[in-house]
Amino acid sequence: MNKWWWLFLILSCWMAAGFAIFGPLQGQNCGDTALPARAERIVSLAPNLTEILFALGLEKEISRVTLDSDYPPAAAQKPNVGTFWQPNIEAVIAAKPDLVITLGFHQQKNIAERLKQIGYNTLTVNIEKVNDLFKAIEKIGAATGKQLQANELATNIRKKLDRLSTLVGTEEKVRVLWVVQREPLRVAGRDTFVNEMLEVAGGENAIGRTVHKYPPIGAEQVIVCGADVIIEPAMAQEDPARQQNRALQYWSKFENLPAVANKRIYVIPGDTVSRLGPRLYEGTETIARCLRPELFEN
Amino acid sequence: MNAIIEVENLNFGYTPQNTILKDISFEVIQGRFLAIAGPNGAGKTTLLNLLCGLLRPKAGSIRIDAAPVESYSVKKLAQKVAVVRQEFIPVFDFTAAEMVSMARTPYLGTFGFEDKTDKRMVNEALEATDTSQFALRALGSLSSGERQRVFIARALAANSPVLLLDEPTSFLDLKHQVGIYDLLKTAQLEKGKTIVAVTHDINLAAQYCDEILLLGADGNYHIGETKDVLSPEQIEKVFGVRIFVGSLGQEKFFIPLGKFAKDSGQIAGKPHNIQQEQKQ
Amino acid sequence: MKELLTPKKLIIRTASALAVLVVVMLVCSLIGTESVSLKEVFSGAGIQTRANPDYEIFVQFRLPRIILACLVGAALACSGVVFQALLRNPLADPYILGISSGAGLGAIIAVICGFNWTVWGRSPIAVFAFAGALGTVWLVWFIGRLTGKFHVTGLLLAGVVVNAFFSAVIMFLTSIAKSQQVYSTIFWLMGNMAEEDFLVLWIGAGCVVGGITALFYISPQLNALSFGEADARSMGVNIAGTQIIAFAIAAAITAIAVSLSGLIGFVGLIVPHAVRLVFGPDHRQLLPLSGIFGAIFLVIADTLARIIVAPAQLPVGVVTAIVGGPFFLALLVKYSRKVSWLK
Numbered sequence: 001m002n003k004w005w006w007l008f009l010i011l012s013c014w015m016a017a018g019f020a021i022f023g024p025l026q027g028q029n030c031g032d033t034a035l036p037a038r039a040e041r042i043v044s045l046a047p048n049l050t051e052i053l054f055a056l057g058l059e060k061e062i063s064r065v066t067l068d069s070d071y072p073p074a075a076a077q078k079p080n081v082g083t084f085w086q087p088n089i090e091a092v093i094a095a096k097p098d099l100v101i102t103l104g105f106h107q108q109k110n111i112a113e114r115l116k117q118i119g120y121n122t123l124t125v126n127i128e129k130v131n132d133l134f135k136a137i138e139k140i141g142a143a144t145g146k147q148l149q150a151n152e153l154a155t156n157i158r159k160k161l162d163r164l165s166t167l168v169g170t171e172e173k174v175r176v177l178w179v180v181q182r183e184p185l186r187v188a189g190r191d192t193f194v195n196e197m198l199e200v201a202g203g204e205n206a207i208g209r210t211v212h213k214y215p216p217i218g219a220e221q222v223i224v225c226g227a228d229v230i231i232e233p234a235m236a237q238e239d240p241a242r243q244q245n246r247a248l249q250y251w252s253k254f255e256n257l258p259a260v261a262n263k264r265i266y267v268i269p270g271d272t273v274s275r276l277g278p279r280l281y282e283g284t285e286t287i288a289r290c291l292r293p294e295l296f297e298n
Numbered sequence: 299m300n301a302i303i304e305v306e307n308l309n310f311g312y313t314p315q316n317t318i319l320k321d322i323s324f325e326v327i328q329g330r331f332l333a334i335a336g337p338n339g340a341g342k343t344t345l346l347n348l349l350c351g352l353l354r355p356k357a358g359s360i361r362i363d364a365a366p367v368e369s370y371s372v373k374k375l376a377q378k379v380a381v382v383r384q385e386f387i388p389v390f391d392f393t394a395a396e397m398v399s400m401a402r403t404p405y406l407g408t409f410g411f412e413d414k415t416d417k418r419m420v421n422e423a424l425e426a427t428d429t430s431q432f433a434l435r436a437l438g439s440l441s442s443g444e445r446q447r448v449f450i451a452r453a454l455a456a457n458s459p460v461l462l463l464d465e466p467t468s469f470l471d472l473k474h475q476v477g478i479y480d481l482l483k484t485a486q487l488e489k490g491k492t493i494v495a496v497t498h499d500i501n502l503a504a505q506y507c508d509e510i511l512l513l514g515a516d517g518n519y520h521i522g523e524t525k526d527v528l529s530p531e532q533i534e535k536v537f538g539v540r541i542f543v544g545s546l547g548q549e550k551f552f553i554p555l556g557k558f559a560k561d562s563g564q565i566a567g568k569p570h571n572i573q574q575e576q577k578q
Numbered sequence: 579m580k581e582l583l584t585p586k587k588l589i590i591r592t593a594s595a596l597a598v599l600v601v602v603m604l605v606c607s608l609i610g611t612e613s614v615s616l617k618e619v620f621s622g623a624g625i626q627t628r629a630n631p632d633y634e635i636f637v638q639f640r641l642p643r644i645i646l647a648c649l650v651g652a653a654l655a656c657s658g659v660v661f662q663a664l665l666r667n668p669l670a671d672p673y674i675l676g677i678s679s680g681a682g683l684g685a686i687i688a689v690i691c692g693f694n695w696t697v698w699g700r701s702p703i704a705v706f707a708f709a710g711a712l713g714t715v716w717l718v719w720f721i722g723r724l725t726g727k728f729h730v731t732g733l734l735l736a737g738v739v740v741n742a743f744f745s746a747v748i749m750f751l752t753s754i755a756k757s758q759q760v761y762s763t764i765f766w767l768m769g770n771m772a773e774e775d776f777l778v779l780w781i782g783a784g785c786v787v788g789g790i791t792a793l794f795y796i797s798p799q800l801n802a803l804s805f806g807e808a809d810a811r812s813m814g815v816n817i818a819g820t821q822i823i824a825f826a827i828a829a830a831i832t833a834i835a836v837s838l839s840g841l842i843g844f845v846g847l848i849v850p851h852a853v854r855l856v857f858g859p860d861h862r863q864l865l866p867l868s869g870i871f872g873a874i875f876l877v878i879a880d881t882l883a884r885i886i887v888a889p890a891q892l893p894v895g896v897v898t899a900i901v902g903g904p905f906f907l908a909l910l911v912k913y914s915r916k917v918s919w920l921k
Contacts, residue, residue, distance in 0.1 A: 003408055003795055011788040018780035067889065082889040090635045091889060094612040106762040110772070117775070118638050211754065352808060376814030388805050389666045390859035395582055400805070403798050404814035410798040410862055411585050420582075434581065456813075 039099035048277030168202035177227035201288035301325035307358035333503035336513030380453035423455035443474035648873035655872025658846030679744035684710020708837035769842035769895035797861035
C-alpha cells in the first residue's frame with residue numbers, strides 16, 4: 001500500500017476514534033443541574049447584575065465581580081474576574097462558585113454555556129429594556145431564594161417611576177438629543193432603554209425611528225432635529241467639569257438649535273443612565289431634572 | 299545508431315492565424331550534437347519547447363526514443379529529456395548541491411529522499427561541470443558563469459539520454475562560453491548524450507556541433523552537417539547580413555559585416571584565407 | 579546545515595523540535611492568572627463539580643487552549659510555507675488569497691442573520707467563517723486560472739482584488755448591522771484562543787496533522803516548483819496536480835485555523851522565514867519544522883496574551899506581531915550573510 005493510502009487509513013481511524021471517545025460526551029451536562037436553594041458563592045459578570053445582587057441584600061454571598069462593578073462602593077472591594085467584556089473564566093472557576101450570573105450577549109453567553117457544560121450552575125439574563133430589568137430581578141430573586149426582596153425592589157422602582165411620571169404630567173414633551181459619542185457622532189435611538197427613561201422623564205427623542213439602536217448621525221440631522229436639550233452621559237475617567245466645557249464648545253457651532261441657544265447642554269454622570277440596573281429611578285430623575293428643572297425647585 | 303528524436307511535419311503557431319514553424323521534419327541520431335540557429339523570432343526556443351513537451355504542435359508529430367512526446371508521463375519524460383534554460387537566481391536560497399539533486403526528483407524513493415545512486419549522480423555531475431567547490435554555497439552567491447554550470451550540472455545529474463539547451467552561453471564571457479561547450483562536448487563524447495543546443499553563436503556551433511539546423515524567419519529551414527550547411531551564401535540568406543568567412547586550420551569562422559566595416563567592400567561571400575595573406 | 583538532507587538528520591531535528599514543543603506546552607499550561615498546582619491536577623477530578631478547581635482549570639481550559647494554539651500555529655506556519663512556494667513569493671502569507679476577508683465575511687453574515695443553531699456546540703460563526711474562507715479561496719483560484727493556466731501573477735492579483743472587494747462588503751455590512759453584534763464579530767476576527775471542546779480539537783488535530791503529512795509527501799515537488807513551472811516540469815513534476823493538492827490542503831488547514839481562532843497574523847509569514855534562515859529552504863524539512871515551531875511560537879504568544887494585561891486578555895494577533903517582529907529582525911541580522919536576495 002502506498003503512502004497515500006496509509007495516510008488516509010490512519011486519518012480515518014483517528015477520526016473514528018475521536019467520535020467514539022468524545023461523541024457520547026456531546027450535550028452531556030455532568031454535575032449537579034439543580035439550582036441550590038440558597039447560593040452562597042455567587043459570581044456576577046456585569047456591573048448592573050452586581051448592583052441587583054446588592055439591592056437584594058446578597059452582599060455577603062457575592063464571591064467575585066467584574067472590574068467595572070463599582071457600585072455600591074463595597075462592590076469595588078470584591079475580588080474581580082476580569083472585565084464584563086472579557087471575563088477571565090479561570091478566575092471564575094478558581095472562585096468555586098455555586099451560581100454564576102451572566103448577561104446574554106455573545107461572549108458572556110458562550111462562557112455561560114461552557115460553564116454549564118462542565119457542570120456549574122449558571123443564570124443568563126438579558127437586560128436590554130426596562131421590562132427586561134424587572135424580569136431579570138425576578139429571575140435572580142428566584143435563583144437566590146430572595147423572591148420577597150426581589151418583589152419589593154421591583155415594586156419600589158415601579159412606584160417611584162410612576163410618581164415621577166405623574167409629576168411630569170402630560171405637558172408638551174421636551175425634545176432631547178442623547179449623545180453617546182461625539183466623534184463620530186452617535187446618539188441613542190428610539191429602540192433603547194435610554195429612550196424609555198427619556199419618555200418617563202417627560203422627554204421625546206429628537207431623532208425619529210432608526211434601524212440602529214445607537215445610530216451614527218450626520219450634522220444635517222442634528223440641524224433639523226430641533227432638540228431643546230442635549231444630554232451627554234459623562235465618561236468615568238474624565239473630570240465632569242472639563243467635559244461640560246468641551247461639550248459647550250463642541251455644540252456651539254449648531255447655533256440654530258434651541259438647545260444651544262438656550263444653553264441647555266447637560267453632561268450628567270454616566271453610571272445611572274448607561275447601566276440598566278436598580279438605580280433606574282435615580283437615573284431617570286437626573287434626566288427629569290435636566291428636562292424640567294422647574295419641577296424640582298423645591 | 300537509431301534516431302532518438304524524430305520530428306515529422308511539425309506545424310506550430312501561438313495564434314491560429316500565425317504559423318511560426320511550417321512543416322518541419324528532421325531527426326537527430328543518438329549521440330550527436332545538434333545546434334539550432336537562426337534570426338530572432340524564427341522559432342528556435344519554440345522548437346525547443348516543443349521538443350521537451352512544454353508546447354503541443356498544431357500538426358505533425360514529435361517522437362522521443364520512438365514514442366510520441368505526448369505519450370510520456372511528465373516523470374518519464376524528465377527521465378528521457380533534460381532541459382537547461384537561462385540561469386537565474388531562485389527566490390529561495392537553495393545551495394548548488396540542493397539544486398542539482400532536484401534533478402533526481404523523478405527517481406526519488408517513497409518519502410522523497412535520495413539514495414546512493416542519486417547521490418553518486420549528483421557528485422559526478424558536480425565534478426563534470428567543475429562546480430564541486432560550490433556545492434554548499436547558495437546559488438545567489440555565484441557568478442553567472444558558475445551558476446550556468448550548476449544548471450548544466452543539474453541536467454547532467456538527471457542522467458537522461460537527451461540534453462536540450464536554450465542559449466546556454468548568452469550572457470557569459472569568452473572563457474565561460476568555450477568552457478561550457480567543452481563540457482557539453484565531453485558529455486557527448488564520453489557519455490554518449492544527444493545534445494540539442496539553441497544558440498546565437500554560429501562560430502561556437504561550427505566549432506563544436508556535428509549538425510546544425512538553420513531556421514529562417516520565413517519558415518524555411520536547412521539541416522545537415524555543420525560544414526555543409528554553414529556556407530556564406532546560406533548564412534547571408536538566413537540572417538540577412540554580409541558575412542566574412544575565414545578559416546584557421548580545419549575551423550571556419552564567420553564574422554558579420556555592417557555598414558561601418560572597414561573591408562572596403564571586398565567581401566561578397568568569398569572565403570578569405572588569413573594564413574595566405576599573412577605570408578604576403 | 580547546508581549539506582543534503584538525509585532521513586536521519588530530518589528525524590533527529592523533528593524529534594528535537596517536538597521535545598521542545600512538549601516542554602513549552604507543559605510549562606505554559608502551568609502559567610496563567612490562577613496558579614495551578616500539578617499535584618492537584620494529578621489527584622483527578624473531584625466527585626462534585628467544585629471540588630478540584632485546579633484540575634478543572636487545567637483540563638477544561640488550559641490544556642484545550644494550549645492544544646488549540648499548537649494546532650493553529652502549525653496550520654498557519656505550514657500554510658505560509660506552501661503559499662510562499664506556490665506563489666514563489668517570500669511575502670506571501672496564508673491570507674494572501676482571500677482567506678481573511680472570506681472568513682470575515684462568513685462570520686459577519688452569520689452574526690447578521692442571527693443564526694442560533696449550533697453544529698456540535700460550535701457557534702455558527704465558526705462554521706460560516708470556515709465556509710467563507712474556503713469558498714473565497716476557490717473563487718480566487720478560479721479567477722486566477724482565467725488569466726492563464728499557471729500564472730502566479732494572475733492568482734496574486736485575483737487575491738488582492740477579492741480581498742479588497744470582500745473587505746468593502748464587510749465594512750458595508752458592519753455599518754448597517756446592529757452595533758452589539760458587530761463588536762462581537764470584530765473582536766472575534768482579531769484573533770483569540772477560545773477554549774474548545776475535545777471533539778473539535780481532536781478532529782482539528784487530525785485534519786491539520788494529516789494535511790501537513792500530505793504536504794510533506796509532495797515536498798520534493800514543492801522544492802522543484804519554487805524554481806518556476808518550466809523548470810519544475812523538466813524535473814518531472816506534475817505541475818497542475820501538485821499545485822492543486824498543495825493549494826487545497828493549505829487552504830483547508832488555514833480555513834480550519836481561522837474558523838477556530840479568528841485571524842492571527844504574522845505566524846504564517848515569519849515562521850517559514852525564520853526556519854528557512856536557520857535550516858535552509860528544502861521543503862522536506864521546512865514543512866515539519868515550520869509546523870512545530872509555529873506551534874511553539876503561538877503557544878508562547880498566547881500565554882503572554884493571557885498574562886501581560888491580566889485580568890484582561892490581549893488579542894493573540896497583537897502579541898504575535900509585537901513578539902515576532904523584533905525576534906525575526908534579530909534572526910535576519912544574524913543569518914543575513916546566507917540570504918542571497920539581501921545582498
